Amino acid sequence: MSYRRLLPAFTGLLLAAGILLWFIARAGTSASLGVFSELDIGVQLGLFGGVLLAMLMASVALIQCQIARPLHRLVNYVKHQQDGDRGEPPKSLMRRQDDIALLTKKIQRLLVTLREQNEQLLEQTLNDPLTGLGNRRLLEQRLNTALPLSRRRMAPLSALMIDVDHFKPYNDHYGHLAGDDCLIEIANVLRDIFRRDTDIVVRLGGEEFVVVLLDVELDEAVRLAEAMRGMLQAVGIPHVESPTAPVVTVSIGVATAQPGTPIDVENLIACADAALYQCKARGRNCITSCIVNVDMTPASVSVLG
Numbered sequence: 001m002s003y004r005r006l007l008p009a010f011t012g013l014l015l016a017a018g019i020l021l022w023f024i025a026r027a028g029t030s031a032s033l034g035v036f037s038e039l040d041i042g043v044q045l046g047l048f049g050g051v052l053l054a055m056l057m058a059s060v061a062l063i064q065c066q067i068a069r070p071l072h073r074l075v076n077y078v079k080h081q082q083d084g085d086r087g088e089p090p091k092s093l094m095r096r097q098d099d100i101a102l103l104t105k106k107i108q109r110l111l112v113t114l115r116e117q118n119e120q121l122l123e124q125t126l127n128d129p130l131t132g133l134g135n136r137r138l139l140e141q142r143l144n145t146a147l148p149l150s151r152r153r154m155a156p157l158s159a160l161m162i163d164v165d166h167f168k169p170y171n172d173h174y175g176h177l178a179g180d181d182c183l184i185e186i187a188n189v190l191r192d193i194f195r196r197d198t199d200i201v202v203r204l205g206g207e208e209f210v211v212v213l214l215d216v217e218l219d220e221a222v223r224l225a226e227a228m229r230g231m232l233q234a235v236g237i238p239h240v241e242s243p244t245a246p247v248v249t250v251s252i253g254v255a256t257a258q259p260g261t262p263i264d265v266e267n268l269i270a271c272a273d274a275a276l277y278q279c280k281a282r283g284r285n286c287i288t289s290c291i292v293n294v295d296m297t298p299a300s301v302s303v304l305g
C-alpha cells in the first residue's frame with residue numbers, strides 16, 4: 001500500500017484511538033464501563049499510554065519504510081549518477097505508484113536530458129564546426145593522455161602539420177564560401193586516410209590541419225602523408241591561381257619523436273611546423289620530415305627530406 005493511502009489510515013486510527021482513550025477515561029470516572037471502571041486509574045493510564053505509544057511507533061515505522069527509506073534510495077541514486085554511474089534508478093522506486101515514483105522518473109528524465117546536453121556542449125567545444133574534425137582543444141586533451149602512455153610504452157609518435165598551398169589566392173578568386181567547401185573536402189580526404197581509432201585528426205585553425213599518429217614510425221608517417229597529398233591531388237579541386245599546380249595542393253611537415261623522447265604537445269607541433277616551413281621554402285606541394293631531437297627546440301629539427 002502506498003504511503004498516500006496509509007498515512008490517512010494511520011491518522012484516522014490515531015484519531016480513533018484518541019477518542020477511544022478519552023471515552024474510556026471518562027467511563028473510568030463515571031464507573032459505567034464495567035471492566036475498565038474496576039481497574040486502578042494508574043493502570044488505566046498505563047494502558048492508554050501503551051496504546052498511544054504503539055500507535056506512534058507504528059506511525060514512525062510506516063514513515064521510515066514508506067517515505068524516509070525510499071527517499072534515501074533516491075538520494076543515493078542521484079549521488080551515484082553524479083559520480084558518473086549511468087544505471088537505472090532502483091526498481092523498488094520505479095514500481096511504486098506514488099509521488100516518490102513520479103519524482104524518481106522526473107529526476108531520471110532530467111539527468112538523461114542534462115547528460116545529452118552536456119555531451120553536445122562538450123562535442124561543440126572539442127570540434128571544428130566547419131569540417132567536423134577535432135580542434136586544438138581536442139588535440140591537447142587527447143595528447144595529454146596519449147603522450148605519457150606512449151612514453152611509458154616506449155612507442156614512437158608522429159605528427160603531420162598540413163597546410164593548404166596558396167589558399168589566400170584561392171579564397172580571393174573563388175570566394176570565401178568556396179574556400180570553406182575546399183576545407184571540408186580536405187577534411188574528408190584526411191578522414192579517408194587516417195582511419196585508426198588512435199589517429200588524432202584536427203583542424204588547428206585557418207587552412208592548417210594536424211594529424212598525430214600514435215605508435216607510428218617516421219617511414220610510415222611519411223608514407224601516409226604522401227598518400228594524403230596524392231589523394232587530394234587526385235580529387236582535383238581546381239585552383240587556377242596556384243603557381244604550383246592547376247589543383248589545390250598541400251604541404252606537409254612530418255615530425256617523429258623516437259621512443260622515449262620526452263616531448264609535449266607544443267614541442268611536437270613546433271617541430272612539425274618547422275618541417276612544414278621547410279616544405280614551403282622548397283616550393284610547396286611536398287613533404288618534409290624530421291626527427292624530434294631531445295632538446296626539442298624547433299631550431300634543432302633535422303630535415304630529412
Ligand SMILES: Nc1nc2c(ncn2[C@@H]2O[C@H](COP(=O)(O)OP(=O)(O)OP(=O)(O)O)[C@@H](O)[C@H]2O)c(=O)[nH]1
Pocket residue numbers: 130163164165166167168169171175176177178179180183205206207280284
Ligand atoms: N574560406 C576560408 N578561408 C579561411 C578560413 N580560415 C582562414 N582562411 C583564409 O586562408 C588564407 C590563408 O592565407 P595565407 O596564410 O596567406 O596562406 P596561403 O595563401 O595558403 O599561402 P601559403 O600557405 O604560403 O601557400 C587567408 O586568406 C585566410 O583568410 C576559413 O575558415 N575559411
